[in-house]
Amino acid sequence: MKGPLNLDRARHNFGVAAPAVLQILAEWEAIDWFVPPQVSGSIAESLLHEHQSVARLHLREQFSGRLTIRHRTGGWSDFVASCAEVRRHTEYDWKLGPLKDLLFRHRERHQFSLAELAPKLLVPGAAYDDRCLFIPFRNTVVWGHIGPLLDFRSLGSTVAEAAEFYFMYARGDTMQSIEWQLVEPSAPVSLNPFLPLLRLYASGYYPFAYSPTEFTLFRFAASDS
């Protein structure tokens, strides 16, 4: 499942960060969601280790150098169960905890203000709507909907809800990846800790985290995706 981004690239001028941001957007847009992988589990593990290694360069205390990675293969019912399991596991919130902290510390280190930068990223005279990455609104900045706009409803309500849940959090990783580059525009993408996560999704492996060291990589079985 894939689709074009909702973002209107022509309304934006990402300046020095443009090559990196456009690369991130292209990689995100190219992901075919919820399909069996085309690569081996060891490649997926390498991507997860790469993410951890780069994250440790920036926030060592929250990203372990040693991971226990389990694999789970199944169909939609197993994926729904994995989503339910990680939601029940409230003691550790990978996405809104360490990953958010990672970006927050990066912002602070570089004294970055999104409110100051956001208006400069839009081409003068461009209309503001959900096809913009950022929307300056009075004294605040809100985010648009980069997309892609995927319609999960055909999967049935239970599966669609789980797919939407997973996809929305993954989309957050993309926005963090973009913001990371805007904070440090000339930094090479190889130092962006979020980009390996996008590549992990693209590889057809879907990570679930249960502690700083425990991950499961879910993949769809070839006959049931």
Place this chain on the structure above:
Amino acid sequence: MRAWPLAGLSPRDQRILALTSGKLRGSRVDFSLALQALHEAVCETIPAGRIFLLASEATSPVFGSALSGVGLVEGSDAVQLVRVVAGKLQTLGRLLP
């Protein structure tokens, strides 16, 4: 002030909205102040938290959480709490009484 929790909202949304409401001290406010308070509450609850444009109504944009679809919209006489589901708005009531 509105009594929290409000049925049907996640604990995280409840926390953020209670914090938003507290910042406004229960007083009637305009949409800009409510949005500013929501933004502060999100950032205090989630590091590097963000607010999204969820929909655009005839009278006002709807801003809130992309994860839950819960957000704020400017009503005719008060800031309204809403939930956006599949592009459709469900009104949950006023943000403040």
